[in-house]
Amino acid sequence: MSEVRFTDQHEWVRLDGDVATIGITKYAADQLGDVVYVELPPQGKKVGAGGEAAVVESVKAASEVYAPMSGEVTEANAALSDDPAKVNADPQGDGWFFKLKIADRNEFAKLMSDAQYAEFVKGL
Amino acid sequence: MPQANLRRTPLYELHLALHGKMVPFAGYEMPVQYTAGILKEHLHTREKAGLFDVSHMGQAFLTGHDAAAALERVTPADVVGLKEGQQRYALLLSDEGTIKDDFMVSRLMDEPGLFLVVNAATKEADFAYIAAKVDGAAVLDPQTDRALLALQGPMAETVLKRHVPGVEQLSFMKIARFDIGGAGAIISRSGYTGEDGFEISVHAKDAEGVAQRLLADPEVLPIGLGARDSLRLEAGLCLYGHDMDDTIDPITANLAWSIGKRRKLAKDFPAGEAIMNKLVNGTPTKRVGIRPDGKAPAREGCEITDKSGRVIGHVTSGGFGPTLNAPIAMGYVETQFAADGTEVDLMVRGKPMPARIAPMPFAPHRYKR
Numbered sequence: 001m002s003e004v005r006f007t008d009q010h011e012w013v014r015l016d017g018d019v020a021t022i023g024i025t026k027y028a029a030d031q032l033g034d035v036v037y038v039e040l041p042p043q044g045k046k047v048g049a050g051g052e053a054a055v056v057e058s059v060k061a062a063s064e065v066y067a068p069m070s071g072e073v074t075e076a077n078a079a080l081s082d083d084p085a086k087v088n089a090d091p092q093g094d095g096w097f098f099k100l101k102i103a104d105r106n107e108f109a110k111l112m113s114d115a116q117y118a119e120f121v122k123g124l
Numbered sequence: 125m126p127q128a129n130l131r132r133t134p135l136y137e138l139h140l141a142l143h144g145k146m147v148p149f150a151g152y153e154m155p156v157q158y159t160a161g162i163l164k165e166h167l168h169t170r171e172k173a174g175l176f177d178v179s180h181m182g183q184a185f186l187t188g189h190d191a192a193a194a195l196e197r198v199t200p201a202d203v204v205g206l207k208e209g210q211q212r213y214a215l216l217l218s219d220e221g222t223i224k225d226d227f228m229v230s231r232l233m234d235e236p237g238l239f240l241v242v243n244a245a246t247k248e249a250d251f252a253y254i255a256a257k258v259d260g261a262a263v264l265d266p267q268t269d270r271a272l273l274a275l276q277g278p279m280a281e282t283v284l285k286r287h288v289p290g291v292e293q294l295s296f297m298k299i300a301r302f303d304i305g306g307a308g309a310i311i312s313r314s315g316y317t318g319e320d321g322f323e324i325s326v327h328a329k330d331a332e333g334v335a336q337r338l339l340a341d342p343e344v345l346p347i348g349l350g351a352r353d354s355l356r357l358e359a360g361l362c363l364y365g366h367d368m369d370d371t372i373d374p375i376t377a378n379l380a381w382s383i384g385k386r387r388k389l390a391k392d393f394p395a396g397e398a399i400m401n402k403l404v405n406g407t408p409t410k411r412v413g414i415r416p417d418g419k420a421p422a423r424e425g426c427e428i429t430d431k432s433g434r435v436i437g438h439v440t441s442g443g444f445g446p447t448l449n450a451p452i453a454m455g456y457v458e459t460q461f462a463a464d465g466t467e468v469d470l471m472v473r474g475k476p477m478p479a480r481i482a483p484m485p486f487a488p489h490r491y492k493r
Contacts, residue, residue, distance in 0.1 A: 033157065033161055033162055033163075033350070034161050034162055034163035034164075036163070036421070036444040036446075036451075037419050037420055037421060037444065037451070039420060039473075055473065057420075057421055057444070058162070059162040059163060059166075059350060059351075059354055059443060059444050059446070060156070060162065060350055060353075060443070061423075062421070062423065081419070
């Protein structure tokens with residue numbers, strides 16, 4: 001059973017074995033507004049936890065998306081190139097950004113649970 | 125996040141009621157978008173009709189027997205020749221011939237003075253400057269108790285003439301006084317989107333009633349400043365403080381067209397001699413339109429390079445054009461690179477992204493001339 005955890009930068013991570021699927025949360029997508037462009041990391045890129053991994057652009061501005069965990073990029077969501085609006089329509093499903101082969105499983109436990117993230121967002 | 129020192133337009137409560145996302149702009153709390161979002165608000169304006177609150181802008185009357193000649197002390201536009209019922213785009217120039225603002229000047233029918241609309245961010249400075257320069261010949265009377273609404277889009281005429289019979293008689297850049305639901309209004313057929321549309325100046329106390337009246341029509345949606353910016357960029361229209369500022373002359377800014385024909389010959393405006401020299405001999409850089417080849421937007425401040433990597437300019441306005449479904453930008457480049465089709469690179473996040481100099485407007489103007 002895969003579990004989803006969250007960062008205080010509004011990214012979500014779903015871990016299946018040692019593959020992490022990463023995207024931005026509904027809260028982040030709503031704050032951003034209509035997404036018009038996504039810059040995704042290339043396959044093979046190594047990222048450290050907290051490092052810049054992608055860029056998401058709305059009509060008004062560009063925002064960084066950080067890697068919640070360290071690892072190597074295995075796949076980027078090519079569908080976002082033609083249809084960046086998927087990020088707004090289904091940010092925690094079809095609007096996923098990229099997948100990582102993770103380096104350290106322990107990093108996952110340090111992230112916020114669903115309930116913790118919900119609390120975090122309430123406080124903003 | 126509201127700040128204590130931000131000003132509010134007469135439509136502030138209405139923006140909140142419409143769930144406007146309020147942000148600071150030019151010292152005001154303004155809606156950047158409403159519930160539809162910037163993309164939908166932009167597309168709706170080009171398809172039907174959008175209503176904008178632009179009451180933060182500065183409005184003023186300039187009165188005096190020689191108001192037009194007096195105003196010509198600070199602008200190269202043909203103001204003396206401005207006919208009754210006509211509006212014109214003009215640049216406000218410093219003594220050195222650099223641009224202090226752009227504004228609209230109008231002569232109303234059977235009225236001796238002029239009606240001015242200036243940008244929000246510079247209105248206090250503009251009014252102080254104009255008042256000082258026209259001193260003795262004219263008097264500037266800022267209208268701080270007036271609101272300004274813009275109704276823009278292909279359905280704007282259909283909507284407005286329901287409430288203002290006869291307004292359809294106005295053609296592009298014409299202006300007149302009308303009555304809208306009992307409220308006196310100055311209405312011009314002009315705007316900042318490239319679409320057909322109207323700007324409606326009313327007393328502050330009438331603003332909400334007029335806005336509600338127009339919003340009740342099915343074709344009309346409220347539109348925020350976010351879409352206002354993407355619409356004007358697609359229309360190739362400058363934003364003062366970004367696409368030109370007080371370091372830029374009208375020729376470099378590619379706004380020579382706003383200099384009146386008689387004025388060009390007489391050179392009777394600030395730095396007239398020097399500016400006309402620039403018109404004849406060219407300037408080192410020029411404002412141009414830019415279309416990235418790919419999908420990544422290039423934003424204000426982005427460096428423009430030639431294909432060898434040498435910096436040749438910078439982006440002054442950039443973003444995404446929803447009507448084109450592509451990124452667009454405006455900026456300055458060395459004049460030798462200014463021709464349409466010239467290939468350049470845009471340095472986005474440290475990487476060169478190919479782009480081309482492109483003609484503006486990016487989306488065709490649809491004015492009712």
